[in-house]
Structure formats: structure tokens, C-alpha cells
Amino acid sequence: MSSSTSPQESVRRQNLGALLRYIHVRGATSRAELTNRLGLNRSTIGALTADLATAGLVDEGVPHETGRAGRPSIVVRPRSSRVYGYALSLELDRLRAARVGLGGKVLDGRTAQRPPGPDPAPTIAALVALVADMQRSAPADAVLVGSGLAVSGSVRHNLGWADETIEPELAGALYPRLGPSAGPFLGGTADLAALAEHTRGAATGADNVIYLHGDAGISAGIIAGGRRITGYGGHGGEVGHMVVHPEGRLCGCGSRGCWETEIGERALLHLAGRTVPTPGAAVAAAVQAAQDGNPDAQAAVAHAADWLGFGVANLVNIFNPTVVVFGGTLSELYLAGADHVRNRLHTMALPACRAHVALHTPQLGDDAPLVGAAELAFESLLSDPLYAARS
Numbered sequence: 001m002s003s004s005t006s007p008q009e010s011v012r013r014q015n016l017g018a019l020l021r022y023i024h025v026r027g028a029t030s031r032a033e034l035t036n037r038l039g040l041n042r043s044t045i046g047a048l049t050a051d052l053a054t055a056g057l058v059d060e061g062v063p064h065e066t067g068r069a070g071r072p073s074i075v076v077r078p079r080s081s082r083v084y085g086y087a088l089s090l091e092l093d094r095l096r097a098a099r100v101g102l103g104g105k106v107l108d109g110r111t112a113q114r115p116p117g118p119d120p121a122p123t124i125a126a127l128v129a130l131v132a133d134m135q136r137s138a139p140a141d142a143v144l145v146g147s148g149l150a151v152s153g154s155v156r157h158n159l160g161w162a163d164e165t166i167e168p169e170l171a172g173a174l175y176p177r178l179g180p181s182a183g184p185f186l187g188g189t190a191d192l193a194a195l196a197e198h199t200r201g202a203a204t205g206a207d208n209v210i211y212l213h214g215d216a217g218i219s220a221g222i223i224a225g226g227r228r229i230t231g232y233g234g235h236g237g238e239v240g241h242m243v244v245h246p247e248g249r250l251c252g253c254g255s256r257g258c259w260e261t262e263i264g265e266r267a268l269l270h271l272a273g274r275t276v277p278t279p280g281a282a283v284a285a286a287v288q289a290a291q292d293g294n295p296d297a298q299a300a301v302a303h304a305a306d307w308l309g310f311g312v313a314n315l316v317n318i319f320n321p322t323v324v325v326f327g328g329t330l331s332e333l334y335l336a337g338a339d340h341v342r343n344r345l346h347t348m349a350l351p352a353c354r355a356h357v358a359l360h361t362p363q364l365g366d367d368a369p370l371v372g373a374a375e376l377a378f379e380s381l382l383s384d385p386l387y388a389a390r391s
Helices: 007-026 031-038 042-054 120-135 153-158 163-178 189-200 265-272 282-291 295-319 329-336 338-348 365-383 385-390
Strands: 058-061 075-078 083-090 094-101 105-113 143-151 185-188 209-214 218-224 227-229 323-328 358-360
Touching (some): 007 031, 007 075, 007 365, 007 385, 031 042, 083 120, 120 163, 143 153, 189 227, 189 365, 218 295, 265 282, 265 295, 295 323, 295 329
Parallel strands (some): 083 143, 143 185
Antiparallel strands (some): 209 218
């Protein structure tokens, strides 16, 4: 925004952003509801929606059916098919990509195996190929507003890939196709899943949220006071390396007794005496074996669920959230051992913290990181709609 922008124009831009953000999150909305929710008068709402419609960001029309007498309020809808961003997910064993329209509607999607080996170049090339494939089916008059990338903590740590390498190299590879302003904007898998569940999932309306994600490791996305806490350089939320059992097993990070050594995939495999060659399948296999009556698997699931509750109780005491979401492999573990988790929470968490906390699995499922990456892609548009739409 130019420093010479008048106060009136600055307010107008802020109002346009607030209005478009509301429609992006809530979907089709009547002008009457916008007037009530945004605290603006009807004529101002009408002028703002007209500006957004002229820019090709929304459509306006009468509702399909109201069931009420009298003249219906005009409904404003996001132009999902015309305005879109790319959402990418870099995981330990696979790559995912989606073309997501304004309003959060998934328009297209692709999945591929992640190329093996420690060199990031083949992975970056594979992500670009997924985007290129989706580009061929995008309408010619559609407008790309950005891209977002969710990077698994397991990729960061197990392969030693730094965000400072992945982000510029992927941006450079995407530049010939997407242009200089399309990103990608990067975030951790758990962090972006937290953003997604907070925006349009299991934690909608909650300003204090912890999203726990399990794959080969354990990470957290934390929202406090409605704002993401990402830490310096975006590397916060590494709760898997919170020491919970100082005399416990040695962790891959070099410490001993990390939370990850008690609730992670390797811990379940060790305790259940099982081997699963496919990454990400250990928890599901152990849970299924426990349900089938295998005593070793039952003991392993009970042990891990108890330690899951132990760590959650500590996080609840520290952050005092209203919602905790268990994602990735922790979703299966929580569902299988919910009683153990709740018992630990009841006995360890302070009454003032545990009284209001709700425990959930992700409403958006495995798509939560992709949905969060899409939110990053749309952020510049939602902050200043008319400027971003012209860029």
C-alpha cells in the first residue's frame, strides 16, 4: 500500500479485505448478514460488493430459495471457479497438490510418490510437474493469486532439507509458470493444519488451539489469541522433542526420553513387536492388531495413549487452549486410546485449564495441511483485494 494513500482509501481497502475474507471463509452470504457482521451500513456494503464484483472476485444475485415473504437480500458468492491458488504438501513418502478456488473449494488435485533420496531437486521437479498438469485444465480466464507449501517436519529433520533451500528453489522452478508474485509461501504441516482447522474445521470459532500432527515424528501447530505462533524462522511447535521421560529411550535428535519416543511410530512398533515397511502405516497396523485382540498391540496402544495424554496435559497447562486436535497418525491413536488420554488430562491438567478444553480429530482429515497451504496462497488477496487482483 502506497504511503500516499489517503485515510479514506486506507479504510476502504481494509473494509474490502474484511468483506472478502468473510465471504471466503463463510461462503455465500447475504448483504444483510454482511451489514450485521461487519458493522457497516447497507450503502457501504453495496458499494464494496460492487467493487469486488467489478474486479471479478465475487458474484451477486438473489438467493435460490428463502422461504420468507418480502424482498430477499442480495447474496454475495466467491467466484471460486475464476480465482484460485495452488496448495502443495511435501510429505515424507508422498507429494500432494491442489488447485483451490476462492472460498476454499478444491477444484483439482494430484498425488505422487516423493522421489527417494536426500537430494531435493527431484522432489521440486515432481511438485512443478503436478502444478503443470493442473494448469492444463485451468480455465484460460482464471486468475492465479498465489501458492502455498506445507512441509512435513519429518522432511525437515530426517532429510535435513532447510526451508531456506526449499522455498527459493521451488519458487525459481515455478516462476516460468506462475510468475514472480505467486510464491510459494511456506509453512510447517502442523502449523498449516492448525490454520485450516481454525479457519474452516474442527476449531472454527476457537482463538486458542493446539493441533498435534503425527507422522514419522510429532509436531504441533499453535494458535493463541487467534494468531499463529510459529517461532523464529517458522520452526516452532517441535513438541515431539519435549522431554517427558528423562530415563527413557534414546531419540534420533540425540536426547533421551523425548515425547516422540513414547508415542511415535517407532515406539509403537517396538512395543508391539511389529514391522511395517510402508511409512505411516505403523500406527494403523498396531491399532488394528489391538482391536483384533493381540495383547502386545493392546499394551502398546495403551502405553502410547497414556503418554499422549501426559504430553497433552502439559501443553494444556502451558497454553490453556479451548480445542486440541489430533491429526495424522495421532488421530488413530487418540481414537483408540481416548480414555487413557482423558484420564491423564483429568489427573494432570490444572482444573482451570482442563475444564473447558475439547478434544477432537480433524474435521478436514488428511486435507488439513493442503487447506492451510491454500490459506497462505490467498492471504495477499484477502489483505488488499483490489491491489492483489490487479497484480
